Amino acid sequence: MSFQDVLKRGDDFLNDYPRTNPLWNYASHATCLFMIAGSKIILNTLYKPFVHNIEKLDDALAKAQQEKRGLLTVMNHMSVVDDPAFYAALPWRYHFDIDTIRWGFGAHNICFSNTIQSWFFNLGKILGTKRFGVGPFQDSLDAAIRILSPDDTLDLEFTPGVKDIQKPNLLQTVNNVHDQRNTELVKFIKPTPESTNVLMSKNPFIRSKTSWFHVFPEGFVLQLQEPNQNSMRYFKWGVSRLILESTRAPVVVPIFSYGFEKVAPEDAADEGIKRWLPANLGAEIHMTIGDALPDNVIESYRIKWRNLVAKYIDKSNPNDLSQELKTGKKVEELRSSLASYLRENVLAIRSTIPSFNKEDSRFKDPKFWKTFTNTEGMSDPDVKFVGKNWAIKRYQSHLPEYNPEDKPNNV
Numbered sequence: 001m002s003f004q005d006v007l008k009r010g011d012d013f014l015n016d017y018p019r020t021n022p023l024w025n026y027a028s029h030a031t032c033l034f035m036i037a038g039s040k041i042i043l044n045t046l047y048k049p050f051v052h053n054i055e056k057l058d059d060a061l062a063k064a065q066q067e068k069r070g071l072l073t074v075m076n077h078m079s080v081v082d083d084p085a086f087y088a089a090l091p092w093r094y095h096f097d098i099d100t101i102r103w104g105f106g107a108h109n110i111c112f113s114n115t116i117q118s119w120f121f122n123l124g125k126i127l128g129t130k131r132f133g134v135g136p137f138q139d140s141l142d143a144a145i146r147i148l149s150p151d152d153t154l155d156l157e158f159t160p161g162v163k164d165i166q167k168p169n170l171l172q173t174v175n176n177v178h179d180q181r182n183t184e185l186v187k188f189i190k191p192t193p194e195s196t197n198v199l200m201s202k203n204p205f206i207r208s209k210t211s212w213f214h215v216f217p218e219g220f221v222l223q224l225q226e227p228n229q230n231s232m233r234y235f236k237w238g239v240s241r242l243i244l245e246s247t248r249a250p251v252v253v254p255i256f257s258y259g260f261e262k263v264a265p266e267d268a269a270d271e272g273i274k275r276w277l278p279a280n281l282g283a284e285i286h287m288t289i290g291d292a293l294p295d296n297v298i299e300s301y302r303i304k305w306r307n308l309v310a311k312y313i314d315k316s317n318p319n320d321l322s323q324e325l326k327t328g329k330k331v332e333e334l335r336s337s338l339a340s341y342l343r344e345n346v347l348a349i350r351s352t353i354p355s356f357n358k359e360d361s362r363f364k365d366p367k368f369w370k371t372f373t374n375t376e377g378m379s380d381p382d383v384k385f386v387g388k389n390w391a392i393k394r395y396q397s398h399l400p401e402y403n404p405e406d407k408p409n410n411v
Contacts, residue, residue: 002149002171002247005320010146013139014204017122024123025206029098031123036095039088046281047263049089053289057090060253060292061100064210067177070148070250072242073102074342075257076232076350077216078223079264083126086257086287087214099209103147105129105140105216109396129238131219132393136238137326143204147211149247150175151203165318169306175248176299213250215239217339223266223386227357230258230350234366235343237335243298244305244338252293254342256349258356259285266387290349293342301338308334340364 018024043049057073064071075086083104087094094100108128112118121128127140153175162170217235224231243250262280269275308331314322325331343364350356362368362380371379373391388395 002145002245003168003320006142006245007146007149007154007247009139010142010144011204013127013143014146017119019205020203022206025098028123028125029101031120032098032101032125033095035084035124036088039084042278043085043088043285046278047259047283047285049085049259049285049287051089051287051289054091056289056291057253060251061210061212063292064212064251067251068150068152068210069177069248070150070210070246071212071253072148072239072250073212073214073253073255074217074235074239074346075214075255076230076346077218077221078230078257079221079260079266081264082216082221082257082260083214085260085263085285086255089285089287097209099207100212101125102212102214103127103144104214105144107131108140136236136241137321141238141241144213144242145245146204148213148242148250150210151207153247165313165315168309168313168318171247172302172306176302177248213242215242217342220389220391221266223261225384225386228360228363228383230261230356231359231363232343232347232350233369234364235339237332237339239342240301240335240338244302244335249295249298249302251295252298252342254290254293254345254349255287256290256346256353257285257287258353259283261386266385269387286353288349288352290345293345297341301334301341304334336366 019028061071063069075082083106087102103125104127106112106121106126106128108130111121111126112128118128127143129140130138153171217239218233219236219238220233222231222233223229243252262283263278263285265279268279308328309325312322312324312328312331314320347359347364350359360383362383368380369391372383373389376392377383377385377389390396
């Protein structure tokens with residue numbers, strides 16, 4: 001379900017940088033190409049990368065572009081080099097058009113700690129997310145929802161015969177490309193690319209095609225010692241917001257990778273210059289693309305979301321999420337269910353790799369990880385990290401946003 005204030009906050013966040021200036025697009029593309037080229041040289045010279053089922057990603061991107069939908073890829077998080085190395089491993093055809101350069105998230109307290117880094121990562125199409133209790137209702141998440149919402153799906157402000165409290169539901173209903181069993185209200189809505197786009201005062205960035213957002217829903221790198229290597233944390237439900245709240249459902253593709261943990265092992269994090277040097281030269285790196293998730297399943301979650309919106313919308317402020325739609329039990333259960341479904345599909349790819357042990361059933365449970373992190377591993381001493389569990393806040397006391405007086409870690 002798509003709320004006007006959420007999309008406007010996303011606009012405001014993106015408007016912090018001059019993304020509507022054509023020169024920004026040139027500079028952004030140049031920045032991305034610079035990183036991609038450098039990463040390709042390192043990746044292909046020092047390692048052996050393999051991308052499996054690339055045709056599935058080709059098909060998903062083509063489908064998203066043909067149906068004017070966003071593309072959302074979800075992947076496990078093995079190392080600090082996952083994003084540039086994964087993207088650099090893709091064929092050059094993915095890099096020639098700025099619209100097919102992926103958007104992504106980066107930890108605000110690491111990637112955006114000074115002005116130079118902030119400009120660099122913004123030019124690289126990375127949005128800063130704040131950790132440790134800030135949660136999924138922050139402006140960068142709203143911006144991601146805006147990015148995944150095509151510009152021609154937003155014209156609803158002055159629609160005749162539609163009450164304000166009906167608009168959030170209607171905004172998604174009319175943009176559902178797979179189910180046109182819409183209400184009578186839909187006949188009033190005729191969004192077109194030439195519309196005045198009155199919901200947005202001005203598009204916050206230049207694009208001519210679909211947008212691709214790539215996320216690591218675990219939120220933190222996870223490297224575990226044997227026999228639990230290449231397992232995953234639970235998926236945080238910020239990713240669920242991207243699917244539920246965009247004006248049109250994105251095409252969703254799961255991806256599983258391994259080998260990046262050899263390039264940047266976490267046990268080198270405290271070893272000075274070794275932290276920044278490639279390790280285990282010659283190692284194989286594998287990225288496996290899964291099938292795009294069924295549209296009918298994604299839409300079933302969005303229908304449940306629309307029903308909850310209809311039930312819990314704040315009639316005094318229908319343009320924004322009510323408190324119940326943020327933290328209500330049924331809403332949280334829906335987001336958790338969708339995040340779990342995404343994780344299951346990434347895990348299904350891992351399960352096809354014979355060299356890995358079956359994943360520990362505890363790892364899919366958010367409560368396990370919260371207890372494990374808050375006790376700094378004392379709750380389950382048999383689960384051992386390579387390096388540190390960076391979800392423990394005191395390990396990041398060297399970063400600008402650390403405040404020792406904050407409440408205990410909230411994962």
